[in-house]
Every structure is written in C-alpha cells, then in structure tokens.
Amino acid sequence: MAFVLDHLVHLSILVMLALSLNLINGFAGMFSLGHHGFFAVGAYAAAVVVFYGAQGSVPAGEAAVVAGSASSILWFVASLVVGIVAAGIFGFIVGVPCLRLRGDYLAIATLGFGEIVRILAQNTEAVGGARGMEVSYLLLERDVDTQNEYALLYAILVVALTAVTFVFIRNLIRSRHGRSLVSIREDEVAAELVGINLARAKLMAFVVGAAFAGLAGALYANYMTQIEPKEFNLIKGIYILLFVVLGGMGSLTGTIIAGFVLYVLDKIVLNLMPQEIQSLREVLFALILIILMISRPQGLLGHKELADTRFWQRLFRRQRGLKESS
Amino acid sequence: MSTAPAPSAGVPVLEMRGVTKRFGGLTAVEGFEARLGEHEVVGLIGPNGAGKTTVFNLITGVYELTAGAIAVRGRDTKGLRPDQITSLGVARTFQNIRLFRRMSVLENVQTAMDLRLGYGILASVLRTRRFREREREITEKSRALLDLVGLADDADERAGALAYGEQRRLEIARALATDPRLLILDEPAAGMNPQETDELGEMLHVIRKRHDLTLLLIEHDMKFVMRMCERIIVLDYGRIIATGTPAEVRANPAVIAAYLGDEE
Numbered sequence: 204m205a206f207v208l209d210h211l212v213h214l215s216i217l218v219m220l221a222l223s224l225n226l227i228n229g230f231a232g233m234f235s236l237g238h239h240g241f242f243a244v245g246a247y248a249a250a251v252v253v254f255y256g257a258q259g260s261v262p263a264g265e266a267a268v269v270a271g272s273a274s275s276i277l278w279f280v281a282s283l284v285v286g287i288v289a290a291g292i293f294g295f296i297v298g299v300p301c302l303r304l305r306g307d308y309l310a311i312a313t314l315g316f317g318e319i320v321r322i323l324a325q326n327t328e329a330v331g332g333a334r335g336m337e338v339s340y341l342l343l344e345r346d347v348d349t350q351n352e353y354a355l356l357y358a359i360l361v362v363a364l365t366a367v368t369f370v371f372i373r374n375l376i377r378s379r380h381g382r383s384l385v386s387i388r389e390d391e392v393a394a395e396l397v398g399i400n401l402a403r404a405k406l407m408a409f410v411v412g413a414a415f416a417g418l419a420g421a422l423y424a425n426y427m428t429q430i431e432p433k434e435f436n437l438i439k440g441i442y443i444l445l446f447v448v449l450g451g452m453g454s455l456t457g458t459i460i461a462g463f464v465l466y467v468l469d470k471i472v473l474n475l476m477p478q479e480i481q482s483l484r485e486v487l488f489a490l491i492l493i494i495l496m497i498s499r500p501q502g503l504l505g506h507k508e509l510a511d512t513r514f515w516q517r518l519f520r521r522q523r524g525l526k527e528s529s
Numbered sequence: 530m531s532t533a534p535a536p537s538a539g540v541p542v543l544e545m546r547g548v549t550k551r552f553g554g555l556t557a558v559e560g561f562e563a564r565l566g567e568h569e570v571v572g573l574i575g576p577n578g579a580g581k582t583t584v585f586n587l588i589t590g591v592y593e594l595t596a597g598a599i600a601v602r603g604r605d606t607k608g609l610r611p612d613q614i615t616s617l618g619v620a621r622t623f624q625n626i627r628l629f630r631r632m633s634v635l636e637n638v639q640t641a642m643d644l645r646l647g648y649g650i651l652a653s654v655l656r657t658r659r660f661r662e663r664e665r666e667i668t669e670k671s672r673a674l675l676d677l678v679g680l681a682d683d684a685d686e687r688a689g690a691l692a693y694g695e696q697r698r699l700e701i702a703r704a705l706a707t708d709p710r711l712l713i714l715d716e717p718a719a720g721m722n723p724q725e726t727d728e729l730g731e732m733l734h735v736i737r738k739r740h741d742l743t744l745l746l747i748e749h750d751m752k753f754v755m756r757m758c759e760r761i762i763v764l765d766y767g768r769i770i771a772t773g774t775p776a777e778v779r780a781n782p783a784v785i786a787a788y789l790g791d792e793e
C-alpha cells in the first residue's frame with residue numbers, strides 16, 4: 204500500500220511540474236529547459252523555512268519539532284507558500300531577459316538558469332552545500348507504525364493540489380490570458396498588433412508556471428527527509444519535458460496521460476530490465492525526447508484535450524455542437 | 530459598437546510628416562506625408578518594393594521611424610509599442626496573411642478584443658461573474674463580426690483550415706475587433722478573382738459605414754483602387770511621386786512612367 208502511495212506522491216509532483224511547464228512551453232510556445240530550476244527554488248525555499256523556521260523555533264531543551272502539532276502544520280503551510288512565492292519571483296527574474304530571446308536562445312538561457320540554481324545550492328553552506336538539506340516531517344510523525352497513514356495523507360494532499368494546478372491552468376488557458384499566450388505562440392507580430400501586451404503575457408506565463416513548479420518543489424522537499432542539489436539536474440528537466448512533449452505541447456490532459464505512462468515505464472518496467480539497460484535510463488530519456496521531437500513533435504494529443512479527441516467523443520457519444528452550446 | 534471617444538473635430542485620424550525609414554544603407558521610405566480625415570478612403574499604390582508595406586509597419590509601430598513624426602487622432606505615436614498604437618484606434622491586415630492558425634476562427638476574433646477585457650488572472654481562474662459577463666459580451670460581438678464578413682458558420686473551424694479568401698475576410702473581422710477608427714489594409718484583394726474582389730469592395734463599404742472608419746489601403750488591382758478610393762498616394766522608390774483623385778493620378782505622367790518602368 205505505502206509503496207503505491209509513495210509512487211503516487213512522486214508521480215503527482217512530477218505531473219504538477221509538467222503541467223506548469225506546459226503553460227510556458229506548450230501554450231506560450233517559449234521552449235524553456237530550466238523548469239527544474241524553479242522546482243529547486245521551491246524545494247530549497249521550503250526546506251529553509253522548515254529548517255530555520257520550524258526547527259529553528261524549537262525552544263531550547265526540547266528535542267525536535269513535534270510533527271502534527273498546530274505550529275508544525277502552520278510551518279508546513281508557510282513552507283509551501285514561501286516555495287510558491289520564491290519560485291514565482293525567480294520566474295519573473297528569469298522571464299525578463301527571456302522576453303528578448305527566441306527559440307534556441309531562450310532554451311539555452313533557461314538551461315543556464317537551471318544549472319546556476321543547482322551550482323549555487325551546491326556551494327552555499329547555509330543550505331547544506333553538496334550534502335543538501337535535511338527536512339523534518341511536519342504534517343505527521345512518520346515511523347513504522349504511521350508509514351501508511353503518512354503516505355495516504357500526503358498522497359491525498361498532493362493529488363488534490365495537482366488537481367488544483369490542473370484547474371487553475373486550464374481556466375487560465377480558457378480566458379483572455381490563455382488566448383493571448385496562444386496567439387503569441389501562433390504569430391507574435393499579429394498578436395501585438397491586435398493589442399496584446401507581449402511582455403505582460405509572457406511574464407505572466409513565466410511567473411505562474413514557475414510558481415506552480417515552486418509548489419511542486421515545496422511539496423517534494425517536505426516529503427523527503429533530505430534534498431540534495433544533484434537531484435535538481437538537467438535530467439529532471441528533461442524527464443518532465445518528456446511528459447509535456449509526449450503528451451502534446453498545449454494539452455494538459457495529454458501531459459497527465461504521458462506522465463503516467465512514462466512514470467510506469469520508468470519505475471516499473473525499467474526496474475524489471477537487466478542492470479545494463481537500467482544504467483542507460485538517462486540516455487534513454489534523452490533519446491526518446493530527441494526521437495519524439497523529430498518524429499511526432501505534436502505529441503500524443505497535439506494541442507487537443509482528451510475530451511476533444513474523437514476517441515473520447517465516440518466513447519461518450521458526445522457531439523461537438525452540444526458541448527459548444529452548453 | 531464604437532466604445533472609443535469621438536475624436537474632436539478637425540483632428541486628422543492619421544497624420545504623417547517627413548516620415549523616413551532607412552534599413553542600413555537602403556532608404557525604404559523618405560519624406561512621406563499624409564493627412565487622413567474622418568471617413569476618408571485613401572489608396573496607397575506603387576510598384577513592387579516602393580515602400581508601401583514599410584509605411585504600414587511605421588504607422589503600426591512594427592518599425593521605428595528613422596525621421597519624421599506620426600500622429601494617430603492627434604496623439605504622437607513616438608515611443609509607443611504596437612499594442613499601444615492599436616489601442617489608439619489603428620488596425621491592420623497583412624500582405625501575407627497572419628492569422629492565429631491553430632486557434633479557432635472565433636478565437637482569432639476574441640483575441641483581438643483583449644484590449645477591452647479588463648479582468649485579471651484571478652477572475653479567469655475563479656470564473657467570476659465579471660469574467661463570465663465580459664466573455665459572453667465579446668463572444669456575441671465576435672460572432673456579429675464574423676457574420677459581417679460572412680464567416681458565421683465557420684466560427685469553430687481552425688483558422689488555418691479556411692480557404693484563402695475566407696482567411697482574408699477573417700483578418701478583416703479580427704482587425705475590426707480591436708474597435709479601430711483607422712483600418713489599414715495591405716493588398717486585401719490579392720489573390721482574389723474579379724467576383725471576390727467585387728464582394729470585398731461591397732463589404733468594405735458596409736463596414737466603413739457601420740464602423741465609422743477611415744480606410745487606407747494598399748492594392749495592386751487598379752480597378753479596385755480607382756473605384757474604392759477618393760484619394761490616392763503614389764509611391765515610387767520610397768518617395769511620393771503623386772497624390773490626387775483617381776482621375777488625376779491616372780493622368781499623371783510621373784505615375785505612368787513609374788508603372789511603365791515597372792513593367793519593363
């Protein structure tokens with residue numbers, strides 16, 4: 204049970220991360236390769252809150268934080284909020300120079316950002332340097348007895364917040380903000396000439412995308428006992444980029460489906476393979492990404508959502524016209 | 530339809546003085562002058578490469594001026610971004626159609642109404658009443674515009690899937706969605722057969738009346754220009770070589786020479 208829930212937590216966090224990346228890469232059409240950097244900022248910001256806030260505020264004489272206490276839960280919530288805000292600020296900081304960059308240049312600049320975050324974390328003693336940071340459990344005591352309970356609680360929380368992320372981004376896309384972003388992706392000059400403020404729309408995508416990556420990072424940090432700089436490497440970035448590209452740039456449901464498929468392949472099928480193949484895991488990701496970008500750059504669902512596919516409509520005998528008029 | 534404040538009498542809708550654009554060593558436009566009053570229909574003609582599209586790009590802020598000044602409804606556009614110039618009441622179509630191809634026909638028009646949708650991110654996410662009301666409003670207006678250009682039945686079609694002539698009409702609907710006072714059209718009849726061109730002419734007349742517009746149009750189809758326009762500006766090698774009524778321009782030796790030169 205705990206095994207399944209543990210995977211669910213990890214998958215949900217990755218899906219949240221990929222959904223927010225899709226806002227930037229898929230809908231806004233800005234090919235960012237540094238999304239794991241925002242994830243790292245969120246994780247580290249949350250870890251700092253837990254370490255210096257929750258643990259730091261434990262009165263002398265008491266051993267450690269009491270997980271599940273009212274103050275611990277408050278610190279937990281605070282760590283999520285700080286993770287979101289910190290990553291959002293970084294989204295703005297990275298977004299501003301990216302306004303002038305296009306295509307490959309934007310990809311390289313964001314890739315550089317991801318590396319800078321990791322290297323900074325590695326060399327900053329206050330956040331543990333290369334050793335990383337310890338993150339105590341705040342929500343619930345986690346030991347042999349409560350292992351299942353903890354996993355269940357956390358899985359519910361993370362899945363619920365991933366659902367919130369999905370609804371948030373979907374609603375944003377189906378509004379003037381989404382139309383602006385997609386129109387920029389389609390034709391930047393025409394978009395600007397029908398009155399779209401390019402800088403504002405692009406920065407919005409970066410800040411919102413980064414903020415949700417920050418939330419994913421904060422949830423991740425709180426779930427792990429320890430975070431290390433080397434986890435937040437480019438491979439992570441490529442992993443979630445695969446979710447987005449395979450599912451379809453501009454399809455949120457596609458991201459979720461692709462995420463599930465890839466995660467199962469990675470964690471279950473790959474684990475059954477001989478060691479030699481397993482050791483090629485990272486090479487395989489990069490390879491799949493390259494093959495996909497060349498052979499089917501629109502991904503599984505293209506820019507459609509699951510409910511817009513013929514498969515789904517046949518399944519539920521739903522007519523396009525009916526949906527429109529409701 | 531019009532929500533923009535009425536311009537005070539006497540202020541030209543568009544005024545261009547000494548407008549010059551150089552690309553490195555190439556002078557694409559030099560000393561361009563124009564003054565367009567309300568409801569005027571003015572044609573901009575000239576041989577290929579004369580600088581006509583460049584003039585449009587200067588008006589809409591796609592290019593920065595090398596020298597000179599442009600005012601839209603009395604407001605100097607210097608330093609304004611293209612979207613800000615659009616909000617002053619200028620809209621355009623493109624010589625090479627530039628639609629949002631993977632968006633629906635309706636969404637193409639809705640996108641161009643962004644300027645009048647003031648709601649924020651939270652309103653979008655929470656689907657507030659304000660959001661729903663504003664969206665319903667612009668959807669209705671967008672459908673009315675599609676109706677006007679004869680695309681009402683194609684609202685849910687992908688813009689890129691439309692036929693060529695339909696795409697040109699969608700560009701016009703999208704331009705109108707920004708609620709312009711001045712509509713500038715870059716070769717609207719290009720690639721159309723005589724019948725389609727006639728229909729376009731009629732449509733533009735209706736639109737001009739209904740939307741209270743000043744029109745500036747580039748066109749190579751002389752019959753179309755002569756019939757549509759009250760006044761014509763002729764450009765050759767970036768300079769104005771003639772202006773006047775269609776009859777005057779047609780009889781102007783400099784114009785004939787420029788076009789004959791072009792034919793060779």
Ligand SMILES: Nc1ncnc2c1ncn2[C@@H]1O[C@H](COP(=O)(O)OP(=O)(O)OP(=O)(O)O)[C@@H](O)[C@H]1O
Pocket residue numbers: 552555557575576577578579580581582583584624
């Ligand atoms: N962005 C640019 N950079 C360099 N040169 C340019 C640029 N835009 C236009 N030009 C040059 O300016 C001149 C005028 O071009 P423009 O497109 O305005 O002509 P046009 O009158 O619209 O011609 P056509 O009838 O073929 O559309 C041409 O010589 C063109 O090559």
Ligand SMILES: [Mg+2]
Pocket residue numbers: 581582583624
């Ligand atoms: Mg041209």
